[in-house]
Amino acid sequence: MLISNFSGQKYEAGCDEAGRGCLAGPVVAAAVVFPENYSNDWINDSKQLSSAKRAFLRNVIESEALSFAVGVVEPEIIDKINILQASILAMHRALDQLSLKPNFIIVDGNKFKPWNDVSHETFVKGDGRFLSIAAASILAKTYRDDLMIKLHNDFPVYQWNNNMGYPTKAHREAILKYGNCVHHRKSFNISNQLTINF
Numbered sequence: 001m002l003i004s005n006f007s008g009q010k011y012e013a014g015c016d017e018a019g020r021g022c023l024a025g026p027v028v029a030a031a032v033v034f035p036e037n038y039s040n041d042w043i044n045d046s047k048q049l050s051s052a053k054r055a056f057l058r059n060v061i062e063s064e065a066l067s068f069a070v071g072v073v074e075p076e077i078i079d080k081i082n083i084l085q086a087s088i089l090a091m092h093r094a095l096d097q098l099s100l101k102p103n104f105i106i107v108d109g110n111k112f113k114p115w116n117d118v119s120h121e122t123f124v125k126g127d128g129r130f131l132s133i134a135a136a137s138i139l140a141k142t143y144r145d146d147l148m149i150k151l152h153n154d155f156p157v158y159q160w161n162n163n164m165g166y167p168t169k170a171h172r173e174a175i176l177k178y179g180n181c182v183h184h185r186k187s188f189n190i191s192n193q194l195t196i197n198f
Helices: 051-064 075-081 083-096 131-154 169-178 190-194
Strands: 012-018 027-033 067-073 104-108 119-123
Touching: 012 083, 012 131, 027 083, 027 131, 051 131, 067 083, 067 131, 075 083, 104 131
Parallel strands: 012 104, 104 119
Antiparallel strands: 012 027, 027 067
């Protein structure tokens, strides 16, 4: 089972993002605060779960968390400030929307900027260690997938309903054939991505 709390603070928020490595679409982050001593044997890093399990757990998380929120940063902002800064901004936007102010923040990865006056700690592979970060990874992934499926309806040639904007062979071939669109990240060197062999 994952760890329920790192800091010992009552309202500890876990943060994670989805979509950093994509060629298209926003980066989405989530923040989750669970009750003290919360436990759940099912919650895990979203990458370790099927889409059906993620969907099920999203409902569990949203019903059992003390507070949760999602932040989104669109491709045009990613292009202006870079994907790392956009990922941190998305986390800040999620934290801004929480219904209660956390006493401490734990973040997946090794980079973060202070949010307000709240102390934080970063953890590489934190989504496989802490419940709140894992829950945030599930919310970020499911919310982002929903957004990409909606965008797919307007731009079906890129097959975002399957690749969610990641640089799959089909996605790269569609860019070669049709060019990119308004939802592609212009600062990502797509020409280099197109030469990657799978």
